[in-house]
Amino acid sequence: MPHISLGFLLFTALSAAVFYAVPKRRRWIVLLVFSIAYYLAAGPALILFLLFVAATTFFGALLAEQKKKGAVPAVLVLNFGLLAILKYTNFFISNLNRIPGVSIAEMRLLLPLGISFYMFQATGYLLDVHWERTRAEHGFFRYLLFVSFFPQILQGPIGRFGRLSETLYAGADFDPDNLRRAALRIAYGYFKKIVIADNAAVWVNYIFDPSRNTGSRMGIAGVLLYGVQLYMDFSGGIDIAAGIAHLFGVRLDENFRQPYFATSITDFWHRWHITLGTWMKDYLFYPLSLSGRIGRFGKWCRKHLPKQAGRALPIALCNIIVFLAVGVWHGAAWHFILYGLYSGVIIGISGLLAPQYRKWKSALHIDDKSRSWHLFQIFRTFVLISISWFLDRSDTVRQALILLKNSFAGPFFSLGLPFDGNVLKAAVRFGTVLFGCALVFGVSLKKEQGVPVMERLLAKPAALRIALLLFFLLSYGLFGDNTAFGGFMYANF
Amino acid sequence: MRTSEFSEAASRSGGKQLSGGKRLLIAALILLLLFACATRLLSFLLVPPQYTRVKVHVLENDPPEDLILGTSHGIAAIDPDRLAASTGRTTYNAAAGGEYPIDIYYLAKDTVSSGAPRRLIVEYDPTYWLYTGGMNNTELYLIRVMRPSLTKAEYFLSSCLASDFRNALEPWYLNLSGLRSIPENVRRKQSDAYRNYSMALFEDPLQTVMENGFIAIDDSAQNGRDSETHVLISEDGAASKAYETSRRWFLRTVDLCRKNGIGLVVVETPIPSSTLAGDRAFFEDMNARMRKMAEENGFVFLDYVTGQNAVPDGTDIVCGTDGDGAPRDDGGFSDAEGHMRVSAARRFSDVFGKALSRLP
Amino acid sequence: MDDLLAILSDIAPDVDFEHETGLVDDGILDSFAILSLVGELEDTYDIRITPKELIPVNFNSAEAIFALVERLRNA
Incomplete structure (x- = not known):
């Protein structure tokens, strides 16, 4: 079903x-x-x-x-x-x-x-x-x-x-607010999936089609759109799940926390697919790090290596193993393994170089509480994550590397979207994705600033909620992609 | 003190203020009402009138003795008047583009409740049985124009439950590219031709929809649609699954005919010889299966493409071989796929009509 | 306790360990820091920390960590 x-x-x-x-x-x-x-x-x-x-x-x-x-x-x-x-x-x-x-x-x-x-x-x-x-x-x-x-x-x-x-198991009492929360969250989830993700997917599927040799900078558009598609599809599905659980007064753990606002790869994995990350941390990372063999390795490191390396190396190693597991969890293919290792290695290196980073920052007089540094960190993380999408979305490592290479080598004006000649349709689709992203961005920004968006909505007059729900309902038909019958991306796991 | 106690009590007992549950219910009803109106309005504006509406009306109010159901091939190839000339029975062509086995079954069932025809002629296009996609415009429209009945409910549940909810709740979502034709849609739906269920509403320079359901494609029409080659279902899992689903629906039609004493004739109309040449293995395979089904279930199969007929013993029909009189040259068709032009279609209908008259 | 504070400050120099009570819950120490800390604690106090002890309540404040260390030393 x-x-x-x-x-x-x-x-x-x-x-x-x-x-x-x-x-x-x-x-x-x-x-x-x-x-x-x-x-x-x-x-x-x-x-x-x-x-x-x-x-x-x-x-x-x-x-x-x-x-x-x-x-x-x-x-x-x-x-x-x-x-x-x-x-x-x-x-x-x-x-x-x-x-x-x-x-x-x-x-x-x-x-x-x-x-x-x-x-x-x-x-x-x-x-x-x-x-x-x-x-x-x-x-x-x-x-x-x-x-x-x-x-x-x-x-x-x-x-x-x-x-x-x-x-x-509590058998929640009937609470109209729960039903309101459910309706809003479910409708929002379907909006992300049908209106934003499915539309972005049309281009993503074209660009990443293995039978097509995308020899232009379309790869950049491809990963950006894939980043949109994946987030909207997955978090939309989670919204639907959490919303349905609300119907029964059941609370599910959050799985996403505005991931594209992350300031580092580590932070990203605390905001993206959170429950997989915490599962890995609690049931693989910590036990592995505290195990006898790693413990002995750690002791050896602390004895024979300079202080930071001695501390960080065993942890970095475990972290790489964990991200190998994360990659493998995503699927049985080399490109998934590399996808996991990519994040693992970056985090490992940043752990090993933590004191160095602190020194460079003070040498360059960077105030790491400043807003501009914060924005830089967000941008940097976004770029790094976008690169990782090449490995996630491609069918093979080879395809990923080719697309990545072409993104920087191709003629500059080829940065664009595949176009079948129908201007109006392409413009509408693009506008829809853009508008959808803007809406979700607005909501995410508020949440990032600590505003309890859902509770605020519940406090507003019913007419507002009715209008919002009506908008969502009609948006599925008016703006949703109507060319494919798509399931959820993570449903095959 | 007393005043505030009073108002507190009043709100608790629901005097002026409604309880949370009631407020939610009212809000939900308002939302549903608004949505229903919006979707109804959008359907009215966006969905163009289709000839299938007229056909369903005929089936429900004036069912023929010989009813033709089938695909876009059948609608272009079979002229009911030419059949009637040989068989002497009232004949109507209710085939449509996008009419799949499930649709054929429910149209037949709907007709039966108005008055079972004497004979059902199902035009068979094997390529339709490979379809793996979701619902299409034709099916959505058919469900909506059918009159309310158990058949309609069953049709709705069978097709809409497993598919995208927009098909059931927002069927106009497949008609969005026709935004410019909104004024046109409104005008047509308010015209006399629409109210009187006349095919005159569907004028087109290159084809005429006749009142008997036949579409006469102009001899000069050129649709440019290429032919495809198809995989054998034994070699493709998805195609095989689709075939099984189609077969199940088709067998329900066979059952329906048996239970209601309706004679069943399955006919496969000719296709351009060049198309057949490029896809022969597929057609041979599919038609062999249909012949087997015909023999096992006791209905007639007239195969004008590869000649694998199933007819009652002793019946003398030439069908599916050179010399049976059916048009096969590429010039008789408006495209490579196999939609017949009007002259060829009338020639074919004469031939087919004579064959029908030879059946017991 | 002072040794402990020294270790903590070495691992995360910017944190006020004398007053913080939400080191894990508020995300002040991330998993890297926690594990670095565990490594140092095991070396310094010759104790063994197992996953069973790796729960937020044991690491949320310097006092809690100290209590954990004492408990394991005397076990």
Whole structure:
């Protein structure tokens, strides 16, 4: 049931209606039933994976609570092993096939809907129980709801049991404000997706088409538009998920915090796909950094290397490993791996050179509290991130490098968008993307300045909200792209 | 003290102030009403009238004995009057561009509720069965112009539930390139021809939509559409899936005919010989499958393209071979894809009509 | 405690460790800084910090860090 289908809208409306019709204590059961139904609609066989992940982590957590050794590693191996097989088998095969003489057939493996998200959420829970950060859930069906909750199963956010369970099982009382929040957030999310992302995608798909040799500076336009498309598509989808959760009084963790206002790559990853970043930090980065082997390496570094290098090197190494994981999480391809490493290496270097940066800044008399420095940092980060989009969006490393090279080598006047001759259509599409970005920028700026935009909207007269919602509703038809039937980009993870 | 207590109590009991829930409900209703009006208005302004509206009206009010459904090939190739001359039955051509198996099924079902025809003639274009896209203008329009009924509800749910919500809620979104034609749309929708369901509304210098549903493409018309070659469905997963979906809908039409005692004839109208030459494997494969379906389900299949016919034993029909009288030279078509020009279409309809009259 | 403050100031010179109580929650120390700190603490006080102890409440202020160190030393 694609999010953009009529069926999904009706499904969601029905789930809300049934939710509030049922007594408070049973409301979580309604959520579970609808979540399972949603998943079954995607393909009956796929639910076996969901149940496998839920069951193994559920029992693993119970065993971990009783301090049974070996339970946690076993469950982790089972789950991540499964994910690795499903996601990466063909990657390994295709690389092996590059060895002359080797020819293995690639397997037909399906990737169960949302597995990259719910598996991370489930294993995070297991580790939280293991490290005594949260109690184990003793009710299997209550736990199953945590794993399968339908608004977030498609593309996250990746939740934490401690926080999510506060509102997931509460069976919220009917609060009109929740419904208002839901409507506004959902409409805003669809606006970002249908009006902005889908329109930008038309050009992005053209520019990055592997059958086309884009030998001009179009690559620059391509990554800028891709940066727009990716953000609008993904954050729009998250808005829809969070909005739907609002219908039931459930709070999901934020996944985006005005990422393009970031002042460094590190800061960017604290603002972009936040829950993946925090998952990696809490369940991979810290444990890895604190592990015996790295600990010993760290001791060696601190003993034998100059102070900053000694401190920073082991951390930088772990960080690179983590970003390798982030890259790999995105997909089984070399360009994704490089995409992750790119950020990892930049962060690692800046960690190693932190005192140097401080010295250069004071030598150049740069006041790092000044507004102009802040703007420079934003601009610098934006450029660095845009370069990384070459690696994310291209189909191969080769294509990424060619596009990147052409962006700086091609004739200057070729910086532009592909054009099929229809001036009006191109102008309208461009204007739409621009206007959409301006609107979202305005909202983001306010949020960056700490203004609680949603709460302010709720305090305004109803007529304003009605007008806003009407605008959004009509914008889907008037300004949305009507040439393709697109799903969400992160739905294939 | 007393006054403020009183007003506090008044607001609590909902005296002058409505409760939060009620206020939300009213706001939601206002929003829905405004949206409904806006979308209705935009439909009126942006969506041009289509001939399918007239055809649905005919089917619902004056169903023929022989009903023709099918694609844009069928609408251009089959002149009902020429068929009627041989068969002696009232005949109507309700084919349309963009009419897919699902649409054919629901149009047939809609007709049955007004009065089942004696015979259903389905024009078969195999390339239509490979379509993997979403809803199109024709389908959206058909659903809207159908009169309210269970069939319409079923049609709506079958096609709109799984597709983009704009199809159901904002169908005008596919008609945005016609902004300049808004005054034209309004004028046409207020004209007598529109109110009287007359095909005169659809004047075009190069083709005439006849009142019997046939579109007479002028002999000089040149659409310039190239032919394509198609993959065999056994070699393409997406095409194979699309084929299965189309087949399911088609078989429902077969079922409908069986349950209502309607004779079923599937006909594949000729295509330019140069087009066939470039795509022969595909047509041979698809038509073989259709013949098998015809034999298994007991309906007639007349294949004017590759001659793989399924007719009752003992029937003497020459069809699909040189000498059957059907036009195949490129000059008989307005494009490489296979839309027949009027002279060739009338010749073909004579041939087809005679074949029909030979069926039991 | 003074040793600890010295270590902290070395890792993040611009922070007022005597008064800050939201070192993690307010994002004043990022993960690099925290891990640098952990490395130094493990070396200096000969303790072992595991993921279980790596929670915000243990690192939000100099006092909290000191308490953690003491606890691990005496364990």
